[in-house]
Amino acid sequence: MGHHGGAARHRHRRLPHPGLWCAPVHRGLPDPVVHRHGRRRPRRARDLFPLRPRSPREGTRLTSAPLPPRFEPGAIERRWQEAWDQAELGRAPDRPPTPAFTVVLPPPNVTGDLHLGHFLGNTVTDLLVRRSRMSGVPTLWLPGIDHAGLSTQVAVRAHLAKQGIRLEDMSRDQVLAQVEGWKRDHERRILAALRAGGFSLDWSRYRYTMDPAYERATRRAFVALHKAGLVYRGERFVNWDPVLQTAVSDLEVEHSEEPTSLLYLRYPWADGSPGGLLVATVRPETIFGDVAVAVHPDDARHAAAVDRKVRVPLVDREVPVITDPGVDPTFGNGALKITPRHDLLDYEIFQRHPGLPMPPDVIDADGRLASDWVPEQFRGQDREEARKWVTEALRSGGFVDHETPYIHAVGRSERSNAVIEPRLSTQWFVRMAPLTPAVVEAVRSGEVRLYPARWELSFYRWMEKVQDWCISRQVVWGHPIPVYYCPACRHETAAEEPPAKCPECGHAPLTPDPDVLDTWFSSWLWPFATLGWPEDSPDLAHYFPTNLLETGRDIMFFWVARMMMASYYFLGRPPFRDVSFTGILRDLEGRKLSKHLGNSPDPVELLHERGADALRFALLFPSPVDQDGVFGLATLDNARNFLTKVWNLVRFAQAYLPEGVDAPDRAPILTEDSPLENRWILARWRRTVDEFEQALAGYEVTRAVGLLHSFIWYDLADRYVEVSKEALSGHRGEPLRRETQAVLLFTLERTLRLLHPIVPHVTEELWHAIPHRGTLLALAPWPRSNEAPDDPEAIVAMEVVYDAIRTLRSLRAGNRLAPSSSPPAWVRPSGEETAEVLRAQKALVLQQARVGALDFLEAGAPPPAGTAPSVTVHGEFFLALPTETTPAERRALERERAKLSGLLAKTEQRLADTGFRDRAPPEVLKAAEEKAQDLAERVRRIDEHLAADTPTGTG
RNA sequence: GGGCUCGUAGUCCAGCGGUGAAGACGUCGCUCUCACACAGCGAAGAUCGCCGGUUCGAAUCCGGCCGAGCCCA
Known part of the structure; x- marks a missing residue:
């Protein structure tokens, strides 16, 4: 198996991993019911009303043996999974005769295993997919996996670290081999889990974000955007992960608030006058990269300092005091040290002041102090460590005026948890602004719908202020950036296939870009690249745009929004019609289920213990x-x-x-x-x-x-x-x-x-x-409601009947009648319709309430002696009791009376309100009047029963 | 700092302008009745977070407060 080499030749038309899960595949359908225990079926009959006699040709199956008394999922599930495979249940037709229903599986990352969230989303999808298929609609649910570049490399790195091996010490090929092994292993587990869940995917169309055709699609997208000027290379501030030593995108940074200490440093005046300028910072270790101190132009406190010079502590370098509106005068003392290479705001201010010199990086790629601007004793120290040492040096040098505790907003890398180092570096970016309008319009117009719709608001908000997307990563695992540099003329060529020589000067060979693409740069093509794009494939014609995307809202921006951008840009069409966001699963304490917290059960384990069906049902x-x-x-x-x-x-x-x-x-x-x-x-x-x-x-x-x-x-x-x-x-x-x-x-x-x-x-x-x-059954036609007759009267009548049954049962239970007894009962129906129903369904009431008789009382007739009464909407019910009315029963009646008269008072009060009479709709008014009447009547009757007090004998 | 969501019986939740506030788990009775005790029947249990407003009428709409969580900076 290994790679999907076949992908390039034709579209995949085979099970991706034969032998992976199907032990020997059975030839025919399994024998449906071959249970041994259980009773023998009773009776025989023929000529069933209104069934037609069985005709042997029609594939009708008979019950061959009774089912065992208990439901054991294990063997059953395996058996039918094999049967569905055998029937190629999930396989969508190559040429669907009618419009199709398409869903692409959000490709699980080969980084790890499927979690419960995947199962939830997949169960929802499978429900809709199976229903669609049964409805006779050509249905495609396309599976696949994602190479998940950075996160997989991080996982492998951690895995190797446990064995004492540093990924950084390995060659590129060795790393690739390691990651490939990891990928194969997890792919097998993921696919086995998908299968065990009973998900009816089209395995013949299985895709992988790194199969050759998909790689080609990714390169095509890059080159096209490059040509259009929407992909560019430039020196920008990026989020640098010093542990993984790569840039990451804004979305891959997690913000948190962490306590730290705010240092107020005294920068001495350059001219030697006493005192100095107080500058507040939480990052004293960057002091060596300072090129200025800035204050807000309107800040009166510092007006006198402007245009003077100060000395940077510890290094004595002279820097100017400048003014810039970007300075927040409320932060610290209102004076900001400017370190252009290590803070975005500083960099922006720096750019507005052309006279300032550009310092070298004082923190290098792995987060250590470096460069000749840094005093020798600090060079090579890690940022965190350096902060302590520099602070110490500042203290002993008398530069620290005071310090205060401070809550600092910290960005951490999602993958390594390292504190992100803002860093000026040359990277590849996608220009987002031109891609967003079509996407925003799609949601606004309803061409793409979000469910639940309230997420639209966050969607728009993000779109409005989206920044350019940094897509280059300095890791090994991923799609290489298809750009080639000429060592001779420095020309850069973006091309789907490596050019033999430089198109500018003809020099050869060219140097390929060393970086790989952000995983999402391939994922954002998923709904159409899986169907054959950029080729003009039949699948693309038949199955695109897809109908539904079922996913978690945590990747709404990472993935959903970007797929829409790509789809509108490359195909001019939406990638999907509906996006349904799955909820987040929580445990009983309300915490998000996560591996990290250890509160997330392994779905595969649950599935083996409890069965896929139980898991699916429990999730839904x-x-x-x-x-x-x-x-x-x-x-x-x-x-x-x-x-x-x-x-x-x-x-x-x-x-x-x-x-x-x-x-x-x-x-x-x-x-x-x-x-x-x-x-x-x-x-x-x-x-x-x-x-x-x-x-x-x-x-x-x-x-x-x-x-x-x-x-x-x-x-x-x-x-x-x-x-x-x-x-x-x-x-x-x-x-x-x-x-x-x-x-x-x-x-x-x-x-x-x-x-x-x-x-x-x-x-x-x-x-x-x-x-x-x-x-x-998976191929049986989907039921239509109109196969059965509508009969609202029957539904109402059954409610009346069950009200009677419930009332009589309650009287039985409340009066502790023996289960075997069947005392007679009486009813005085509240109206003619009720009376009619109860008269017609008397047998049903007798049987279900286990009463010996049900007699109807006339309106004025006295209640039978020796009975327990109960009054409901539909009438008064009396059940004969072997003894006198119990105090408990009397209490029940009194409680009922209190409740009813409370309601009655409320309703009458409402009716007495002229505002209500004038303004309420007539039907509401009428309903209230009827209700008041009914309640009054019932209260009156209960009063009668209570007044009758002691029953006179046994009924 | 900006935004979103959620506070309803011991627990989990439905309802989102006029119903006696639905259901499940749990609890308490009674039943091992010929599909099912992984069940049936019955019962108890809720001032719908707090304060104010709109309305003839508010769990439901609006504002404020308190509490929980999420997203974006």
Whole structure:
């Protein structure tokens, strides 16, 4: 494997690492269900209403054996991953017949391993990608990795240091060999992790930022920008990392506030007059590079000092006192020493005063004092160390007037944590200003949308003040800068291929630029370079612009913004339509999950312990994707419990579905006689699909997953299954049994399809355990809500029924009735509609509330004796009690009364308010009036019950 | 210094102008009822950070304060 040498020849059309994860690849699809334990399926039936008889040609699979009682993810996940590979599930067509849905994977850095954040982003993407694929849209999710130049070299450097080897002591080739080895190792681990997560990537299009074609694209971009004058070389202030000895970009510097000491130094007057000028500094070690002392022109305190000369302490060099508006008069004493090579502000002031001499670097590339401007005894000392020694010397020389504690803004290199040394040096830069307008306009016009949209503000703000981007790095690992210098005429040539001789003077050979490019200079081409740019490739035509970028907002500026710049510049089009920012995962203490803090579990380990599906579900379910989310082990337990629930739901269905059932092609046609629960579950399913889709359209993944979760658990499992058991057992007649089987199968099968993009493995397994059509769930058509009928009345009616059931159950539990007892109950419905529903669904109430009878009371009829009452929105319920009303029950009634009369008072108060009557919309007014009536009625009834006091006997 | 986000039951969070403030974990009862105790049923638990304003009406909008976090200099 090693390098992707093939990349240059044709586009990759092979699994990148055969043998990497697929032990022997199985030839066909795996046998779906070959479980050994479990009960034998009961019953047989044929001619199922309204299913058609099974026809053998249609690939319908039968339940071959019951599922084991417990869900064990390990073997199942491996099996289906192999099946998907075998089917080349992720592979996008070369010539998609219809517009495609494209996502590029943010390429993980070969620096390290995947962390949970990657898994979160990938799970969200896989959800959308699988859904798109099932919807019949040609779908491409393109994987790849990033060489991550500087950070990988730093990682390898640290790794070698542990063995006592200094990277700096190795030759360039040795370093490259080391880094290559590291890359191969991590690439293997990253790819194995991606696969274990069940992510349906198109491995045939796998890319690497250093494969030859990609390198060529990077060179093309550089040369084109160079030609356009947007890439230039110049001596500028850069952020210098003295440990890694390279320049880094502004974004790679992390700012923090650190305590230090502010020294007030007395610079003696050059003419020998007593006293001197007080100059405050936190960096006394740079004193040797001073060329002036500056004060603000309006600063009256120092007016007399202007144009005089002072002596730099310790070296006695004479420097002028100058004025410059850039001086902050509130800092220290208002006098600033000017060290042009070691501070950006000083440099700017220096440039406005042409008479000043340019000093040498008094701090060299590795952060040590150097140059003949530095007294011999300090040369070679490290900055930190030198600060102490110089301070000491200043003190003993009597130059320190006083010192104060000071909070200093310090920039540290993201990679080495070394304090950044601002340094004047010759580097390559990208001119950003010409690249930003198209990008800002894209977001403003909505051509590119950010989710959540509130990040747009930070986006604009950054764009407005973006500085030129330093892209040269003085390291080994990376894309060489494609510039060649002529030793003879000094001409510099930027070219995609090394020129044989100097195009100016014909001299040969030329000297290549020794530096490499910032990693992001290749990453910013990712969405189109992976599709074949700069070639006019078919993939670019079919799959670009991409539809979605799912990434962390920590790289919004590093990557997202820059990709947009590159894409608009090179292709004149956006790189993607939607950008969805994944939240940041936190632990229970609210800390960011990070390797550094040691609070970040290894996702691969979790995955092996708990299964990919559980991990995926845990990441999506309680973790707001657009906010930051909390991740803990409780979350994983939750996920496991849910998956077990689904598992058992299918086991239940298996047990009640007869042999020989065909897959549900469409929803069963219900009739006038169909029971409420069948109408209801289909209507609920339909509504769930609608809401699910709506949530996903706005990338509200958490909400979408939550909707499905509660539908499955509370509607399907808790209610429908419980209610339909009677019918499924055949106790309500054969036609109803067949209809209920059909409804159950349809709902379950379609729900597994909906759930599949979230937890693909277990749903694939379960789908194969029930009648279905097709070879893989992953390839089954995406459900449409209108497959099931809309039936709002059924939904309302079921709420009424469950209110009754809940009320009666509560009375049972509150009065400690034996579970086996089934006392009679009465209801006085609050209205005719409720009465009608309850009358029609009486059997359902009896069964679910376990009451022996439910009789309806007339409006004026006295409450039955010996009963416990409860009053709800839908009516008064009475449950016969074996004994008299308990004090506990009386207390419950009193509490209910207090609550209701409180509400009533509030509502009446509102109604009495003329402002409310005049200004509130009529429907709100009406609702309030009805509510007041209802509350008053219920309070009155409770009062009746309380007044009746002791029941007269047993019902 | 500039900007952004978040403070809702013991914990995590939903709701973002009119619903008796949703759910999950945890807690407390009762059930090992023939898919599931990784479960079911029932119950308790919240002055929606504090102060003021706008409005007929505020958890929801505005201002201030207090607390937590993030980003940019």
